[in-house]
Amino acid sequence: MNVDEQRRAAGEAAAALVRDGMTLGYGTGRAAAAALEALARRKLQVRGVPTSERTADLCRALGLALTTLEETPELDLCIDGADEIDPRKQALKGGGGAMVREKLVAVAARRRLLVIEEPKLVPRLGTTRGLPIAALAFGWSNTLRRVAQLLPGAARRDGLNDDGNVVMDAPIPAGADLHALAHALKDMPGIVDHGLFLDLSPEVLVGTPQGVRIF
Structure with a gap:
């Protein structure tokens, strides 16, 4: 299977775990979309x-019913993708800029599925891309300078995300303490959240050339 086929196969496997009547978190990105398309067919x-x-x-187009965290504060299952996953199942997310909402939905779910293709498995987070960071638009240039002092090479993306936040990307140094980095960013004035999804115990469905395996 090529990478697109791996992604679709993992999405099908995730959709097969959904049961009638469940409340769900609908993730963002190509892998999540593949799972939602498979779910709609059920x-x-x-x-x-x-x-x-x-x-x-996408959900409206597929006929999947929507709710909010205000209406449904606890979810049965969250299905999402990831940009990278390391051997300890720590995840890096936010390539699409949706990591703030993705994290809020993930922590509201009793069970979390991450749907990926095999190249997303990496030896360490930051191997293939920088860390997405969401910051308030107000004073963003000062915030970026502070981020760059912690993570040299940080840069702003064009535009704003759905929440009106600036999104930055910053290289993660090899050997970085991810928990310390996560806390340092959250403590920084102007930072809303970041794409480190740590210690959330996801079940990872990996599409591989040989089929789908659970990691």
């Missing part, structure tokens, strides 16, 4: 909280 009575406006639009 014609179950489910409803879910979308993690981005584009996911909400």
Whole structure:
């Protein structure tokens, strides 16, 4: 299977774990979209909280019912993708800029599935991309300078995310203490959240050339 086929196979496997009547977290990105498309084909009575406006639009097009965290504060299952996953199942997310909503939905779910293709498995987070960081638009240039002092090479993306936040990307140094880095960023004035998803105990469905395996 090529990478697209791996992604679709993992999405199908995730959708097969959904049961009628469940409340869900609907993730953002290509892998999450593959799972949602597979879920829609099952014609179950489910409803879910979308993690981005584009996911909400996709769900409406697929006929998947929507809810909010205000209406449904506890979810049965969250299905999402990831940009990288390391051997301890720590995840890096936010390539699409939706990591703030994705994290809020993930922590509201009793069970979390991450759907990826095999190249997303990495020896350490930061291997293939920088760490996405969401910051308030107000004073963003000062915030970026502070981030760059901690993580040299940090840069702002163009535009704003769905929440009106600036998104930055910063290299993660080899050997970095991820927990210390996560705390340092959260303590920094102007930072809303970041793409380190640590210690959330996800079940990882990996599409490989040989089929789907659970990691």
